Amino acid sequence: MKLTRKRSTYSLLLITVMIAALLSACGKDEAKSTSAADSNDTSAQSSDANSDPISIKIADIISNPVFRIAKTQGFFDKYGIDAQIVTFATPAEGINSLFIKQADVAFGADFPVLNAVSKGDYSVIAATGTNTDIAAAQWKLFVGPDIQSAADLKGKKLSTLRGTFLPYLWDEYLKENGVAAADTKQIGQGGYDEAYVALKKGEIDATWVVGSAMVEKFTAIEGVHELTDMSKTSVRIGGGIIAPNSLVKEHPTAVANFLRAIDEATKFITDNPEKTADILFEEVKQPKESTLRDLPTNNWEIGFKQESFDSLSSQKKYMIEAGIIKDDFDLASKISLDPIKQAAPDRVTYGK
Structure with a gap:
């Protein structure tokens, strides 16, 4: 009786070991297959990329x-x-x-x-x-001390960076506020640094500016203030x-x-x-x-x-x-x- 039980126990252990080995082998084969597939995918992506x-x-x-x-x-x-x-x-x-x-x-x-x-x-x-509206709000209009509203821009010199959309923005902003673009003078400039110097010297009266660094720089000009931003216009x-x-x-x-x-x-x-x-x-x-x-x-x-x-x-x-x-x-x-x-x-x- 004891011998029969021992043989049954040994048989059970042997079967368990064989099943574990089989599962392990299948797992390895699957891992190899997956690894090969991943490798092929990576190679394909690399090939496509280059x-x-x-x-x-x-x-x-x-x-x-x-x-x-x-x-x-x-x-x-x-x-x-x-x-x-x-x-x-x-x-x-x-x-x-x-x-x-x-x-x-x-x-x-x-x-x-x-x-x-x-x-x-x-x-x-x-x-x-x-x-977007949020992006439009980043465009700030900086003006000289004697300009408190859009109406005050009549007869003033307005900066427009050459080749940019600013002439369009000026036309729309002025039109929306009842000012004829022909009653202002747009001054073409090459960049914000040029506009900064001109506004500081009083050679221009207003300019649109974007970017935190530039906004901070223009804000620091004595007597200059922000009048509005582009989000308050129809321009996007x-x-x-x-x-x-x-x-x-x-x-x-x-x-x-x-x-x-x-x-x-x-x-x-x-x-x-x-x-x-x-x-x-x-x-x-x-x-x-x-x-x-x-x-x-x-x-x-x-x-x-x-x-x-x-x-x-x-x-x-x-x-x-x-x-x-x-x-x-x-x-x-x-x-x-x-x-x-x-x-x-x-x-x-x-x-x-």
């Missing part, structure tokens, strides 16, 4: 975090993009640099973007998603990323990967505001506190919605009527969305 390597020059400004994060954090490298950032005083200057081959990709408000696509073989490849300015048609045609995968890298950079910025501010200080000496204040409106959400097209269409109408764009053109033909449809398909609603 299937169209490219070197490009990107026009930028010091307060924009997106491109610099994409470069310093390796998002461009990940997608086989050798990126060189070229810094300009304004986005409009960056867009103009496309004409003389100083840059291959640029970004800016609707106004300079439209000016560029109307003149040559360039297309909008994505919108930055910054045409979209932003677009623009590239030559040749780049989009010859390197479609690279352009899509460029947008993927930007999208990953914006997610990094959202998750790491402090580190982003540190990087901008290291890269361009942008004050950390200014970067942190501006991030809610400076960070992008690339895509292209119907609202983006409507914003461009509205400003195009104004620019043609004002003679800024001499020859009308088909706006839809100047929008190349295949790259952004690959990079962020859920954020492309235009045309649907």
